[in-house]
Ligand code: SF4
């Protein structure tokens with residue numbers, strides 16, 4: 001007989017439940033099965049009403065993030081065998097509002113991403129005939145790490161400050177700001193500073209560091225925030241000492 | 248929401264400087280005065296010599312920086328501990344005044360102290 005493992009999955013159907021609760025499912029314990037496979041097994045064979053997000057199954061789309069045994073992980077990259085002997089608790093990402101079962105509301109996160117202007121900003125747009133904005137491999141390496149983010153929001157579910165302070169722009173958005181700030185073709189740092197040096201910006205971070213612990217793409221958002229604090233402080237002092245200067 | 252007049256970069260600079268200086272130097276003080284000398288690894292320096300050393304202008308600057316910046320390090324950290332740990336963010340204005348105010352008072356006392364050695 002096939003061995004099984006128990007999953008305790010958080011359920012919440014707003015049209016009939018007043019509160020979330022956990023439901024148990026027994027699924028086959030197969031080698032090479034990840035938690036997402038187990039959820040798909042439940043949905044296909046046991047309970048078609050279970051709702052959750054996923055797409056790529058290969059750690060690229062960033063949509064399958066959930067709390068597994070209280071840790072934010074990509075469920076497509078977490079093997080059942082890592083969670084033995086079970087039961088495995090699966091819940092929606094912490095600190096997010098739950099829409100249904102394991103599906104969270106991402107609107108706040110999307111707004112935060114927009115706030116940091118994550119696109120190349122140039123003072124003057126070069127006319128097309130003048131060619132591309134060129135960049136050396138070394139210049140690209142400056143921001144490469146920060147461009148690896150897949151917007152999975154695990155860092156927001158790991159960050160107690162983001163949980164307590166809805167205004168805090170948060171780890172991934174700041175790493176994304178740095179992705180453009182460190183891009184040799186970009187001139188938008190000043191505009192991003194306006195958003196990030198003030199209330200709810202980088203100085204709300206108390207360097208808990210959990211964001212970098214849970215990030216599946218080694219973006220190191222905590223490092224991005226620390227670097228930003230240092231350069232932000234330098235710019236602040238410069239603006240005080242040389243108020244007529246261009247910072 | 249974006250607030251250009253925010254003073255956090257200023258407090259953070261003092262916090263960072265205080266964290267660095269206290270992390271580097273306070274263990275040396277503790278190791279020397281708290282461990283090495285009581286255990287007899289070094290002879291007890293004589294009082295007059297120590298006072299002489301402390302009166303040197305560079306020592307005064309050092310002691311002042313160590314005292315003041317460590318206090319600002321505490322103030323900034325404690326401010327966020329009260330915000331997040333005890334969830335008192337709604338008392339923000341009082342907390343800011345209490346934390347940085349204490350550090351400023353401590354700085355003044357520290358200044359008087361190093362000048363009066
Ligand atoms: S920084 Fe890492 S944890 Fe945060 S959203 Fe991006 S990939 Fe996910």
Ligand code: FES
Pocket residue numbers: 054055056057058059060061062063064065074075076077
């Ligand atoms: S399903 Fe795409 S990252 Fe997991």
